[in-house]
Amino acid sequence: MNLTIDPAHIAFDVDGVVADTMALFVRLARERYGLAHLTKDDIRQYDLYRCLDVKKEIIDDLICLTLDDHHTLETPPMPAAPDVLTDLAQHGTLRFVTARIWPDSILLWLRKTLGNVDPDRIQVIATGAPEIKLRILRELGIRYFLEDRWETCALLAREGIQPILFDQPWNRTPHAEAFPRVSSWLELRRWFLLPENGMG
Structure with a gap:
């Protein structure tokens, strides 16, 4: 399943998605x-x-x-994630919703990893638990969420937010077959409404 995504309507998990x-x-x-x-x-x-x-x-x-x-701060990024996110930042704020308790170190890591992105275009919200992501995403008006935990995808899907599963060994389960899956950031990039994709 491929989607057509307006960059303004997506948010991203961090661990296992942007950060390896x-x-x-x-x-x-x-x-x-x-x-x-x-x-x-x-x-x-x-x-x-x-x-x-x-x-x-x-x-x-x-x-x-x-x-x-x-x-x-030593965590490597997922391949191509910095390039794709840098391109997306030209179209609006990048929003990251993480289950970590504190946002500070992830915000520093993102600013370092996305060195060509205006820091004001990087927003990080730490929920402390995966289950709280739903409320935050609703408050932000998010329609799509890139996530590596299939249980979170199931919760979001039940509540009307379209999850996109970022392929990892820990989410290759029959329970996750209902969700659109991407294996790389380069694959995800083709789903965005962007001029270079012939859309937007």
Whole structure:
């Protein structure tokens, strides 16, 4: 399923969508705990405790490290995400809605990653929980949301917001087959109403 999206009507999750957060998690697991065998493909569920054969205390530590202010700034972006978002910023404010508790480090990371985007065109809202995203998106008047967690997609779809699932190992489940899926930012770019796409 392909969509035709006005850039003014979309918002974005951050971790697993714009930021390759699990790549950082895997790197830290290898460096700190010698888990050389671990790859992103091993992360088959959003709940790390259920899909990784690693002690809970180690997973706890790795999550804290991955999300702390220092390591957030080391997170690699998803391929082509900075270029596509920089182009979209020419058409309005980029809106990011994250389940993180605090927006500060993600805002700094986005300003660094999107260095050619006016900082005033980057808006970050931290909800503290995925379930709160629905209320925020409604308040913003958002029609489309790019997300990697299929459970959040299901919630949004039931309430009239069109989710777009960003392909990751942890969302390749029959439960997610109802949602339009993109495997890359370059694929997503073709869905926007933009002059370079022959639309808009």
